[in-house]
Amino acid sequence: MKPASKSSSYIDTLCIGFGPAGLALACVFDEKFAAKGGRVKRGFLALEKALTSAWHPNLLLTNTDINHHVYRDLVTPRNPQSPYSFAMYLKEKNRLYKFGLLGRPASRFEWSDYMGWVAKKLEGYVQYASAVTGIEPIEEEGELVGFQVEGEGFSYHTRKLVLSNGSSPKIPEAYREHLGSHVFHASEYLDRLKAFAGDIPKRWLVLGSGQSAGEVIADLIGKKDDIHVVSLHRSIGFKVAQLGQFPNLVFLPENIEYFKGLEPEGRDRFFNHVKSTNYSGIDVDESQHLYSLIYEDEVIGRERLKMAVNSQLLSLEKVQQGYQVIVRDTFTGALTEYEVDAIALGTGYEQSAVPALLGQLEAFLEKDAEGHLVVDSQYQVQLRNSDGVQLYVNGLSERTHGISDAQSFSAVAFRAGIIHESMQANAVIPVDFSI
Ligand SMILES: Cc1cc2nc3c(=O)[nH]c(=O)nc-3n(C[C@H](O)[C@H](O)[C@H](O)COP(=O)(O)OP(=O)(O)OC[C@H]3O[C@@H](n4cnc5c(N)ncnc54)[C@H](O)[C@@H]3O)c2cc1C
Structure with missing residues (x-):
């Protein structure tokens, strides 16, 4: 007892x-x-x-x-x-x-x-x-x-x-051992930024293709002119979340009932059909904002936001000046190396x-x-x-x-x-x- x-x-x-x-x-x-x-x-x-x-x-x-x-x-x-x-x-x-x-x-x-x-x-x-x-x-x-x-x-x-x-915040394995003041999940973003007390790192890697990743990038770049961000994506880049009326009917209570009645295999399939309504997508205005930022920078000959698409992390190492990040193109296998001061994980929740x-x-x-x-x-x-x-x-x-x-x-x-x-x-x- x-x-x-x-x-x-x-x-x-x-x-x-x-x-x-x-x-x-x-x-x-x-x-x-x-x-x-x-x-x-x-x-x-x-x-x-x-x-x-x-x-x-x-x-x-x-x-x-x-x-x-x-x-x-x-x-x-x-x-x-x-x-x-x-x-x-x-x-x-x-x-x-x-x-x-x-x-x-x-x-x-x-x-x-x-x-x-x-x-x-x-x-x-x-x-x-x-x-x-x-x-x-x-x-x-x-x-x-x-x-x-x-x-x-x-x-x-x-x-x-x-x-x-x-x-719970989703933290990819490779980043776990580095978690702290300079490597953190987006759910800690403002607290971590406050701790830099105005001395915000200049070179960032932001991981993810969802809303939080996009918002963190826009916020960082809006902070100061000399902040540079590498935006890392496994896919082709930021996609707009599925906003159409029909897929969004999935949020009606009767569709919860429908889902509950399915066998596990059917639930997986159904989930995959509709997940773009809520995951890994950004708003139209955010997509417009990020794209314009890259475009306008190009007009005046600078680059504050670098899109690293179709890319997978190969290695992450703490080096004297920050973090060395090597990514591999998932189609060509080409390797690219970046050095950044801080990493924000816009990797969602689980x-x-x-x-x-x-x-x-x-x-x-x-x-x-x-x-x-x-x-x-x-x-x-x-x-x-x-x-x-x-x-x-x-x-x-x-x-x-x-x-x-x-x-x-x-x-x-x-x-x-x-x-x-x-x-x-x-x-x-x-x-x-x-x-
Ligand atoms: C940035 C962001 C924007 C979002 N925007 C939208 C939106 O526009 N529309 C929408 O529908 N959904 C949105 N979501 C989804 C969001 O998950 C839900 O809106 C909502 O917050 C879920 O509520 P919840 O109470 O289940 O979880 P949470 O909001 O995560 O709240 C959980 C609470 O539990 C507390 N807690 C956790 N662990 C413990 C513990 N051990 N002991 C005591 N307390 C604990 C936390 O402090 C927290 O207050 C958004 C999510 C994020 C991250």
């Missing part, structure tokens, strides 16, 4: 992460709470490692905007009458009419401000500066009866746990077969033939040898629910509703089982 720790507090529903997915879930809890006139216990706590709920703060760059419709906010697709909609935010900020005249999507600054506005209203549901470092099983006679959730300076136990901690946070629960996790978590249609992780516990993934189910269900706003609102409903339907007796 491995009981809950004596020094830990019991929370009915514990959520890890208070980004969009965690916020959307807290909205559901709060709406239910309000509907009962506040006469029930809140019973929900989110643990968030950051100090605020700012949305991808390290990539809050000027001239960036959201790539989804503002109706796909934290609540509207689930409950258009919610007090936490983007429209309510605009109304309270007195910008409802002005926003209508913008004629373009909301900026990422405004969307992040909206997240912060909701988070402020829900501050009773969150504990910031609380990075969860481990989840231990609480056992009774070999059965999993609860989760002990730990981090520096806090310890909670619960029977209902929701992982809303987002996808979802592992089993989220790292679940490592200590390994013995209780059901796995599919390929070693992935088994997640049911209500986002509940299937557990073995367990009694009265519920574990959900909120934003980590791309494999089972498809492209729109993770790493996008499309499903954030209604997924929160489904998880809440599933929790109620499978309600377990709320007991504090610490001894």
